[in-house]
Amino acid sequence: MSRINRQITLAARPVGRPQESDFALVETPIPELEEGQFLIHTTYLSVDPYMRGRMNDRKSYAEPVKLGDVMVGEAVGKVVESKHPKFDVGDIVAGSIGWQEYCVTDGTDIRKVRTGNQPVSAALGVLGMPGLTAYFGLLEIADPAAGETVVVSGAAGAVGSTVGQIAKIRGCRVVGIAGTDEKVAYLTDELGFDAAFNYKTTKDYVAKLAELCPEGIDVYFDNVGGPITDAVFPLLNKHARVSVCGQISQYNATKLEQGPRLLWKLIEKQARVEGFLVFQFIDKFRTAMVDLAHWVEEGQLKYRENIEEGLENAPKIFLGLFDGENIGKQLVRVSPE
Amino acid sequence: MSRINRQITLAARPVGRPQESDFALVETPIPELEEGQFLIHTTYLSVDPYMRGRMNDRKSYAEPVKLGDVMVGEAVGKVVESKHPKFDVGDIVAGSIGWQEYCVTDGTDIRKVRTGNQPVSAALGVLGMPGLTAYFGLLEIADPAAGETVVVSGAAGAVGSTVGQIAKIRGCRVVGIAGTDEKVAYLTDELGFDAAFNYKTTKDYVAKLAELCPEGIDVYFDNVGGPITDAVFPLLNKHARVSVCGQISQYNATKLEQGPRLLWKLIEKQARVEGFLVFQFIDKFRTAMVDLAHWVEEGQLKYRENIEEGLENAPKIFLGLFDGENIGKQLVRVSPE
Numbered sequence: 001m002s003r004i005n006r007q008i009t010l011a012a013r014p015v016g017r018p019q020e021s022d023f024a025l026v027e028t029p030i031p032e033l034e035e036g037q038f039l040i041h042t043t044y045l046s047v048d049p050y051m052r053g054r055m056n057d058r059k060s061y062a063e064p065v066k067l068g069d070v071m072v073g074e075a076v077g078k079v080v081e082s083k084h085p086k087f088d089v090g091d092i093v094a095g096s097i098g099w100q101e102y103c104v105t106d107g108t109d110i111r112k113v114r115t116g117n118q119p120v121s122a123a124l125g126v127l128g129m130p131g132l133t134a135y136f137g138l139l140e141i142a143d144p145a146a147g148e149t150v151v152v153s154g155a156a157g158a159v160g161s162t163v164g165q166i167a168k169i170r171g172c173r174v175v176g177i178a179g180t181d182e183k184v185a186y187l188t189d190e191l192g193f194d195a196a197f198n199y200k201t202t203k204d205y206v207a208k209l210a211e212l213c214p215e216g217i218d219v220y221f222d223n224v225g226g227p228i229t230d231a232v233f234p235l236l237n238k239h240a241r242v243s244v245c246g247q248i249s250q251y252n253a254t255k256l257e258q259g260p261r262l263l264w265k266l267i268e269k270q271a272r273v274e275g276f277l278v279f280q281f282i283d284k285f286r287t288a289m290v291d292l293a294h295w296v297e298e299g300q301l302k303y304r305e306n307i308e309e310g311l312e313n314a315p316k317i318f319l320g321l322f323d324g325e326n327i328g329k330q331l332v333r334v335s336p337e
Numbered sequence: 338m339s340r341i342n343r344q345i346t347l348a349a350r351p352v353g354r355p356q357e358s359d360f361a362l363v364e365t366p367i368p369e370l371e372e373g374q375f376l377i378h379t380t381y382l383s384v385d386p387y388m389r390g391r392m393n394d395r396k397s398y399a400e401p402v403k404l405g406d407v408m409v410g411e412a413v414g415k416v417v418e419s420k421h422p423k424f425d426v427g428d429i430v431a432g433s434i435g436w437q438e439y440c441v442t443d444g445t446d447i448r449k450v451r452t453g454n455q456p457v458s459a460a461l462g463v464l465g466m467p468g469l470t471a472y473f474g475l476l477e478i479a480d481p482a483a484g485e486t487v488v489v490s491g492a493a494g495a496v497g498s499t500v501g502q503i504a505k506i507r508g509c510r511v512v513g514i515a516g517t518d519e520k521v522a523y524l525t526d527e528l529g530f531d532a533a534f535n536y537k538t539t540k541d542y543v544a545k546l547a548e549l550c551p552e553g554i555d556v557y558f559d560n561v562g563g564p565i566t567d568a569v570f571p572l573l574n575k576h577a578r579v580s581v582c583g584q585i586s587q588y589n590a591t592k593l594e595q596g597p598r599l600l601w602k603l604i605e606k607q608a609r610v611e612g613f614l615v616f617q618f619i620d621k622f623r624t625a626m627v628d629l630a631h632w633v634e635e636g637q638l639k640y641r642e643n644i645e646e647g648l649e650n651a652p653k654i655f656l657g658l659f660d661g662e663n664i665g666k667q668l669v670r671v672s673p674e
Contacts, residue, residue: 060605225600247601256597263562264584266612268397273610275603 003030008099008314010065013057017252017322022055023071023315030102038082040093040103040110045311045332046074046124047318048158052251061277071099071314074129075334076113076120087112094123099314101334116293119305120337125158125329126303127292129278133245134162134221135288136281139170141243141274142219146171149213151232154223155196156183158303158329159245162292163221164193165301172219175212177228179324186327191302205231216240225249226259233262236269244275252322304328340367345436345651347402350394354589354659359392360408360652367439375419377430377440377447379671382648383411383461384655385495389588398614408436408651411466412671413450413457424449431460436651438671453630456642457674462495462666463640464629466615470582471499471558472625473618476507478580478611479556483508486550488569491560492533493520495640495666496582499629500558501530502638509556512549514565516661523664528639542568553577562586563596570599573606581612589659641665 004027011024033039054065054072065072075097079087084107087093095110097103113123125131137159144150150167154160155176164187167174176187176196187196195212202208209217209231216237222229225247236242250257266273281288295301306326308317311334321330341364348361370376391402391409402409412434416424421444424430432447434440450460462468474496481487487504491497492513501524504511513524513533524533532549539545546554546568553574559566562584573579587594603610618625632638643663645654648671658667 061607222600225598229600244600244603247598247604250598250601258595259598260593261562261584261587261596263559263566263581263610263612264587266581266610267584267614268612270398270613270617271611273600273603274608275600275605276607277604280607 003102004028005030005100005102006311007070007101008311009068009070010055011067013067014055014252016254018052018055018315018319020315020319025312031104033081033083033104035083036085037104037106038079038084038087040077040097040105041080042075042077042097042101042103042311042334043092043337044076044121044124044307045097045099045314045334046128047314047321047330047332048073048130049246049248049251049321051318052322072096073099074124075103076123077103077334092120094120094128099311101311116297118293118296121305121307121329121331122296122303124331125305126162126296126301127289130158130329131162131292132281132285132288133278134159134166135292136278136284137243137245137276138163138166138219138221140281140284141276142221142241144170144172144219144241147173148218149173149175149215149237150219150221151175151177151209151213151217152221152223153177153228153232154246154248155187155193156180156327157223160221160223161187161191161303161328162301165191166295167219168192169295169300173213173215175209177224183327186304199228206234209235219243221245223248226257230260230262233260233265236265236271238269238271240269240271242271242273244273248322305331307331307333309333340439341365342367342437342439343648344407344438345648346405346407347392348404350404351392351589353591355389355392355652355656357652357656362649368441370418370420370441372420373422374441374443375416375421375424377414377434377442378417379412379414379434379438379440379648380429380674381413381458381461381644382434382436382651382669382671383465384651384658384667384669385410385467386583386585386588386658388655389659409433410436411461412436412440413460414440414671429457431457431465436648438648453634455633458642458644458666458668459633459640461668462642463499463633463638464626467495467666468499468629469618469622469625470615471496471503472629473615473621474580474582474613475500475503475556475558477618477621478613479558479578481507481509481556481578484510485555486510486512486552486574487556487558488512488514488546488550488554489558489560490514490565490569491583491585492524492530493517493664494560497558497560498524498528498640498665499638502528503632504556505529506632506637510550510552512546514561520664523641536565543571546572556580558582560585563594567597567599570597570602573602573608575606575608577606577608579608579610581610585659642668644668644670646670
């Protein structure tokens with residue numbers, strides 16, 4: 001009798017904001033392993049804003065998920081069966097496992113997890129793609145110098161909170177933008193941001209930023225786009241760098257939104273705006289991970305995980321990202337560690 | 338009896354498009370030279386789109402012209418009197434002379450002109466700031482590789498026509514955007530652009546660009562901003578570079594115009610948008626000028642000058658820039674060579 005896998009598949013292509021009905025929970029038999037394959041039992045599943053793009057029927061930097069296919073995503077799990085020479089039963093692994101309880105794989109895009117003294121779930125956050133995204137987006141794209149002012153939007157998320165702390169390690173003045181008072185307190189009280197504000201209770205973003213950034217803005221790490229980003233541009237300093245990591249405010253737009261034209265500002269300030277994907281830095285992942293792990297062990301880089309239970313709840317938890325519900329890394333526990 | 342200078346001053350701050358009444362022609366006596374000064378008789382005056390910014394009462398990268406002051410501008414002239422140890426009567430000089438027939442100066446921002454076999458007016462165009470702007474904006478900001486596709490807007494102007502030809506020297510496929518059929522013919526027939534189109538008679542810029550850039554756009558040199566620039570973004574290739582030199586379509590806007598939000602595209606394509614001012618490259622002006630002069634002498638870099646007569650006509654000729662009347666460098670002849 002074959003064992004049963006539970007999977008979340010893409011049931012419909014969303015128009016605008018996704019709904020739970022765009023996903024389906026299906027049960028399928030787990031195939032027998034072939035030579036060179038192994039079976040992963042998922043422990044934690046990561047949900048991230050970028051996954052919204054994969055639900056569209058349009059090639060972006062990656063292929064869209066096909067209707068009926070398992071949703072893509074990074075997860076951590078345990079090897080429970082193996083016919084693979086390099087992966088043994090009991091190994092903890094992470095990678096492109098997808099939204100499912102079990103995954104049969106030949107090891108493509110799967111790596112063994114080494115999180116040291118940290119929980120294995122950190123491999124999906126500060127010691128995984130979000131940590132690397134923060135690291136390269138800040139240090140390679142923007143390269144802030146000590147004393148410069150760095151503004152981060154989406155500052156309480158997995159990426160933003162790491163960006164701000166790395167900027168502090170660099171000796172910068174760091175200002176965070178987030179969507180609840182609790183997040184603002186977390187940034188300034190726990191993570192050491194110099195200042196932060198709640199954009200949902202602030203009317204004039206430009207005035208607030210001007211108050212919190214009296215010497216202007218040298219680096220802006222953009223996770224959100226839209227009106228928050230518009231407010232940063234008038235305050236950019238000469239030779240400012242804008243690192244464009246995410247545009248969560250735009251992902252559910254049904255047509256290209258309009259905003260103020262800002263390119264003239266780039267001339268005036270001889271400034272640069274650059275988009276990036278973490279995978280363009282893949283050759284440097286190993287050294288970055290050494291830095292990140294070191295900072296975490298030293299207590300210079302803190303992180304928080306927001307863990308919700310149950311694969312069947314993954315769609316709802318994913319949708320919560322667009323309401324800004326999470327502080328730190330949003331995870332779904334699929335099975336006990 | 339003192340001699341009389343004729344000057345064009347800023348009479349009023351324009352709202353939106355400037356009018357001739359925003360300028361005044363005044364006559365003032367030329368002061369006697371002090372030790373260390375010399376007197377320039379202006380030959381050619383340059384009018385450039387950037388001057389629109391100086392007419393506003395708002396500091397941008399440079400101070401605004403004060404009401405009643407002589408309009409700023411580069412000019413070429415002849416030294417006609419000198420109490421300066423390094424400038425002699427008969428020297429041909431160029432620099433920040435302003436919109437006036439005579440200029441008393443201590444030599445600040447004035448250099449001797451060496452245009453070799455080219456007319457002295459070239460010091461205001463291909464062998465002056467426009468040439469340097471094209472050179473650094475293309476080679477330092479965008480750094481195109483052979484085989485890449487380079488799109489240039491404002492392509493028939495002093496800067497744009499130089500950009501396209503330098504990109505051809507680099508071995509790129511070059512596509513120009515201009516505003517008359519005559520300009521389009523000039524770009525493709527005389528300057529060797531691979532393709533060009535008239536945006537005033539083209540309805541769908543994106544479709545036209547897609548047709549002329551079958552392999553997408555690697556580099557965009559932006560002189561204009563607005564809807565033309567919007568049309569470039571969807572066609573940007575991975576690792577595309579946008580060099581933002583000018584935004585002439587926006588200079589007369591009375592409030593910040595709206596346009597489509599484009600930052601998401603930068604993430605998808607890991608692309609970069611960067612504004613610049615030619616003066617940030619001042620340490621490299623000398624070597625750039627050697628390259629430009631060499632290309633001109635070799636016939637690889639052609640240029641055209643559009644010379645109109647009379648200081649008193651400078652305002653009208655300047656206003657013509659916003660109608661796209663000029664092919665190549667727009668100059669005003671103030672006195673015979």
